Amino acid sequence: MNPEAATRNEEGLAIASFRTYAEAEAAVDRLSDSGFPVDRVAIVGRGLRLVERVTGRLGYGEATLRGAAAGAFAGALIGWLFAVFDWLDPLVPSGWLIVDGFLVGSLAGASIGLLMHALTGGRRDFTSIPSVEADRYDLVVDEPFADEAAALLNHDPATA
Numbered sequence: 538m539n540p541e542a543a544t545r546n547e548e549g550l551a552i553a554s555f556r557t558y559a560e561a562e563a564a565v566d567r568l569s570d571s572g573f574p575v576d577r578v579a580i581v582g583r584g585l586r587l588v589e590r591v592t593g594r595l596g597y598g599e600a601t602l603r604g605a606a607a608g609a610f611a612g613a614l615i616g617w618l619f620a621v622f623d624w625l626d627p628l629v630p631s632g633w634l635i636v637d638g639f640l641v642g643s644l645a646g647a648s649i650g651l652l653m654h655a656l657t658g659g660r661r662d663f664t665s666i667p668s669v670e671a672d673r674y675d676l677v678v679d680e681p682f683a684d685e686a687a688a689l690l691n692h693d694p695a696t697a
Contacts, residue, residue: 551676552678554675568686571689580677585670587669589667597655600651604646606646612637612639614638617635
């Protein structure tokens with residue numbers, strides 16, 4: 538923990554600043570364990586940036602498979618809805634609606650996945666996972682409660 542002097546901002550008073558979200562979360566947990574009203578606390582990320590981690594190439598085959606998987610799920614769900622609510626002829630076995638939805642959905646999804654990838658013209662032929670990260674995480678407390686929260690965080694049980 539790197540407690541800084543309390544600074545006033547639009548959310549309240551920043552009583553501490555941490556390098557990682559996990560450290561800020563642990564501080565809030567300590568406050569909660571001490572009986573502090575944690576509904577008066579906020580963890581505020583400062584210095585936000587978007588980080589996109591590239592996980593691999595995306596070719597026609599993978600784009601087709603991803604589309605097929607998404608379409609199969611959607612088709613099976615629609616088939617299940619038709620089966621549950623019996624919107625079709627009661628003589629049609631319900632299980633076949635789910636299987637047919639799965640098959641039709643996977644074919645449609647595969648076609649759409651392939652088409653959409655082809656339309657990018659190779660401009661984005663990779664997969665990635667985007668995330669928002671912060672340089673630091675401030676522990677911000679409503680002003681009337683800031684002194685109590687700071688005292689609880691700075692209290693070392695080993696010296697008590």
